[in-house]
Amino acid sequence: MSTAFDHTFDTLIDRTGTGSLKWDDMERIFGPVPQNAIPLWVADMDFHAPEAVQNAVKDVAAQGIYGYPAESSAPREAAATWLADRHGWAPGKESLVTVPGVVPGMALLIRELTAPGDGVAVQPPVYPPLFDCVRAAGRRVVENPLVETDGRWGMDLGGLEGIFRGGVRLLLLCSPHNPVGRVWTRDELSALADLCQRYGVMVVADEIHHDLVLPGHTHTVFASLPQCQPDRVVTCVSASKSFNLGGLPHAYVVATDGALRQRIAHAVVGRGLAHGDLFGMVAQEAAHRHGAPWLDALRMYIADNAAMLQDRLHSHLPWVRMATLEGTYLAWLDCRASGMDETTMMRRLVAAGVVPSGGRFFGTGGEGHLRVNLATPRTRLSAAIARMIVGLA
Ligand SMILES: Cc1ncc(COP(=O)(O)O)c(C=O)c1O
Incomplete structure (x- = not known):
């Protein structure tokens, strides 16, 4: 190629x-x-x-004044358009809450959506902050390890049902999955959504790798599935993995339910995370518009x-x-x-x-x-x- x-x-x-x-x-x-x-x-x-990203960052750097950025809707609009064009999901820019990164967003959501001592399901092997954030918040990590068959990893839905029965409040979904490289299919995610709905388990979907899908595969936004109720799913996205902008932290928590979003936006302010990074914001907007x-x-x-x-x-x-x-x-x-x-x-x-x-x-x-x-x-x-x-x- x-x-x-x-x-x-x-x-x-x-x-x-x-x-x-x-x-x-x-x-x-x-x-x-x-x-x-x-x-x-x-x-x-x-x-x-x-190049468009480099130029956007250089333009801001050239200003020489690095004060607090205005609460502009342009970066969120660019991100929402990207989600619609690229992933067939149109949550609307008003559904995006800005956070300083996916990990800070996940850490905040775990605290906001669960209580101390609650069980939070994770599916290792997985990106470690997913379980580290749960432990740091005083919640219980409940593991449902992935299973491997002939070099292809999958979710053990039977195992998941078992731990849901035992009491789990929240599932942290990594999609696509780091490190096993899976792009979960629509069928797999639908079966997962059915299970979460049956047991009343909320889902925080870390979809930071959503754009990094190899030819022949399609990323399905978990929250876009018809089984997912808007007040039971939150999605975390960012252009930082797709365009290598990890040093310019900026991400979005997407909640299409108004009441849930208000709660999250409130928690972002309450935890002192409301001021975005100027460079991260302009870099991601340029990436979404031109990348x-x-x-x-x-x-x-x-x-x-x-x-x-x-x-x-x-x-x-x-x-x-x-x-x-x-x-x-x-x-x-x-x-x-x-x-x-x-x-x-x-x-x-x-x-x-x-x-x-x-x-x-x-x-x-x-x-x-x-x-x-x-x-x-x-x-x-x-x-x-x-x-x-x-x-x-
Ligand atoms: C699954 C996953 N989530 C989150 C992150 C990091 O997100 P952020 O840098 O926005 O906190 C990574 C980085 O590799 C990742 O692989």
């Missing part, structure tokens, strides 16, 4: 010394790493943002990177099982057949000069897996794969 935008993603950019968590904090997180180690861990891309061609080219590039990883593993480490990548730019590798424990495996990889995320970080079911960030130029990924082959052989 080739696109007019390939050259953008092929450019090797030296990010060392730029204050990047992914590049400059490797030693702090993983201990001593060889010079020129390649980081494939945190979900951050080694690509420039679309679609860049994003489509990116999705192709990631698909090709995933295919390269799969091929090389197949030839050199056939015992590594890569989960079918449907969404996100994060490959999930089952390395349990290595016979090494995860600590040894990570130590060998780091020594070989490549730094993925260890699966243990993602909770139950993650041990012995690796999460590999594919959002890097192909030549660098190729070099990283060569090092992985050395480290795991």
